[in-house]
Amino acid sequence: MGKFEVSTRTNGDYQFNLKADNGQVIMSSQGYKSKEACMNGIESVRKNGGDENNFEKKEASNGKQFFNLKAGNGQIIGSSQMYADAGGRDNGIASVGKNAPDADVVEVTE
Numbered sequence: 713m714g715k716f717e718v719s720t721r722t723n724g725d726y727q728f729n730l731k732a733d734n735g736q737v738i739m740s741s742q743g744y745k746s747k748e749a750c751m752n753g754i755e756s757v758r759k760n761g762g763d764e765n766n767f768e769k770k771e772a773s774n775g776k777q778f779f780n781l782k783a784g785n786g787q788i789i790g791s792s793q794m795y796a797d798a799g800g801r802d803n804g805i806a807s808v809g810k811n812a813p814d815a816d817v818v819e820v821t822e
Contacts, residue, residue: 714738714811716754718747719820726750730757730790730812738807739781739790754817756789757781761812767805769798777801781808 717729725743728750732738739757744750760766760783768780768788776794779801783789795801 714807714815716757716812716815716817717820718750718754718817728754728790728817730808730815732807732811737793738804738811739779739792741790742788751817753789756783757808757812758815760784760789761808764805764809767808769801769805779805 714730714732717731718726719729720726721743723743725745726747726749727743728741729737730739741750741753744753761781766782766784768782770778770780772778772794776796777798777800778794779792781789781791792801792804795804
């Protein structure tokens, strides 16, 4: 089972990373001004991550593939790492759907 890691950025904003069982980051969030907003972002991933229609498949200028997960209002909830090919990206999308619903939330302090 995956996990959401919540951390604080150097500017004081909160963010989360959804990680797979192997510890690899599947998706990272934007910065949130409050911990409560960050937790709402996690709930949005749980709600929207199971529907492939909520994912925007993208290609970076260097040809690498990535995805954005969007909420019902069109706002980006999180973005993936860069993948070498579309197959890797699509596996990442499937991994969000598999890991997010039951993922634990862990606070990371550095």
